[in-house]
Amino acid sequence: MADSELSSDATPDRESTPEPVGDAADAVLELEDVTKQYGAETAVRDVTLDVRDGELLTLLGPSGCGKTTTLRLLAGLERPSEGSISLAGDVVAGPSTYVEAEDRGVGIVFQDFALFPHLSVRENVAFGLKDADGETTEDRVDELLDLVDMPGMGDRSPDQLSGGQQQRVALARSLAPEPDILLLDEPFSNLDVRLRVEMREEVRRILKAAGVTAVSVTHDQEEALSISDRVAVMNDGRLEQVGDPEAVFEHPESRFVASFLGQAGFLSARVGDGTIDTAIGSYDRTLLKGLSDGYTGAMVDVLVRPDDLRAVPANEANADGAIVRRQYTGPSFIYHVELDNGDVVRCLHNHAEDMDVGEHVTVDLVSDHSLAWYPTQG
Numbered sequence: 001m002a003d004s005e006l007s008s009d010a011t012p013d014r015e016s017t018p019e020p021v022g023d024a025a026d027a028v029l030e031l032e033d034v035t036k037q038y039g040a041e042t043a044v045r046d047v048t049l050d051v052r053d054g055e056l057l058t059l060l061g062p063s064g065c066g067k068t069t070t071l072r073l074l075a076g077l078e079r080p081s082e083g084s085i086s087l088a089g090d091v092v093a094g095p096s097t098y099v100e101a102e103d104r105g106v107g108i109v110f111q112d113f114a115l116f117p118h119l120s121v122r123e124n125v126a127f128g129l130k131d132a133d134g135e136t137t138e139d140r141v142d143e144l145l146d147l148v149d150m151p152g153m154g155d156r157s158p159d160q161l162s163g164g165q166q167q168r169v170a171l172a173r174s175l176a177p178e179p180d181i182l183l184l185d186e187p188f189s190n191l192d193v194r195l196r197v198e199m200r201e202e203v204r205r206i207l208k209a210a211g212v213t214a215v216s217v218t219h220d221q222e223e224a225l226s227i228s229d230r231v232a233v234m235n236d237g238r239l240e241q242v243g244d245p246e247a248v249f250e251h252p253e254s255r256f257v258a259s260f261l262g263q264a265g266f267l268s269a270r271v272g273d274g275t276i277d278t279a280i281g282s283y284d285r286t287l288l289k290g291l292s293d294g295y296t297g298a299m300v301d302v303l304v305r306p307d308d309l310r311a312v313p314a315n316e317a318n319a320d321g322a323i324v325r326r327q328y329t330g331p332s333f334i335y336h337v338e339l340d341n342g343d344v345v346r347c348l349h350n351h352a353e354d355m356d357v358g359e360h361v362t363v364d365l366v367s368d369h370s371l372a373w374y375p376t377q378g
């Protein structure tokens with residue numbers, strides 16, 4: 001096992017490793033109005049997206065939202081029904097153009113890593129370097145084994161490697177021919193939970209050290225937020241929002257994005273002249289981000305996540321509601337509280353703060369940041 005797999009602090013440290021990525025003008029990959037239909041089924045609808053030089057962009061969304069189809073369109077494994085895809089300035093798929101997968105300069109890391117079981121680690125890594133002479137190949141393989149922190153393991157066979165090591169070899173093999181873009185299909189889904197968190201940090205380090213532009217696919221929001229330079233959230237074949245992880249988490253532009261990220265709950269609120277009134281109390285209306293005068297008198301739904309709220313035991317007469325579910329996660333409890341008006345919100349508590357289902361509580365807003373909101377539907 002490589003040393004970094006044993007690292008105790010596995011949380012990717014985004015603050016200490018700011019990675020400059022290009023702006024929109026540096027797009028390596030461009031999708032314009034891309035749609036993919038399978039008979040009556042539209043898997044991808046009107047997707048327009050650019051991927052910038054050197055960035056790691058993650059397509060994130062629930063099962064069936066079209067992430068894998070988008071990745072297959074980029075790889076050249078599927079042909080768009082409409083729209084065009086350009087790679088390094090050249091159209092590779094469009095109404096009158098189609099460049100086959102093997103001619104696109106695209107590397108792919110598959111979910112199961114797909115190492116050749118009968119080849120050694122060295123031979124696996126060298127697989128994409130068939131055109132290079134022997135010495136150049138050996139040098140490049142050594143360089144890549146160093147990059148993925150596996151020097152000296154070249155003679156092993158894949159079945160002598162841990163899951164994390166297999167992933168390192170798969171990355172090295174895909175990076176060997178210096179692809180214009182690297183595609184990663186659910187890269188951590190084949191690893192156990194502990195290794196998954198550790199390898200997130202390691203995969204990001206390797207991609208950044210290689211300087212490659214990469215597109216990854218996942219349904220795991222924590223993974224997407226922790227490894228990516230930008231996240232593209234998909235829903236029902238469409239792109240809902242594209243932005244850096246903090247922007248999509250803190251400023252979700254749609255109710256779908258808000259709900260998909262971070263156990264969101266919604267508080268119904270009536271907007272008054274200077275305040276908003278909710279089932280847990282009245283607050284200054286400046287609490288709501290960007291609320292215009294036109295909403296005075298209207299009902300809105302305010303986004304609240306578990307870390308924004310705390311439940312405090314109360315007698316029934318003073319309570320805002322009652323605990324209807326208790327989720328134990330080890331370090332913490334998440335209490336689901338049904339408020340008197342029917343809203344259900346979640347409150348995050350330390351594991352020592354043990355309360356029972358049925359207990360009456362007041363709910364306090366403990367966050368000091370402004371909150372996103374959405375006009376109440378229907």
Ligand code: ATP
Nearest residue numbers: 038041042043062063064065066067068069070219
């Ligand atoms: P998952 O996370 O479950 O892999 P996904 O977001 O990657 O889901 P896709 O695999 O891209 O979603 O599928 C998007 C939609 O297109 C789904 O409704 C799926 O059933 C449909 N689909 C995908 N491939 C085909 C195909 N070859 N033929 C018909 N329908 C397809």
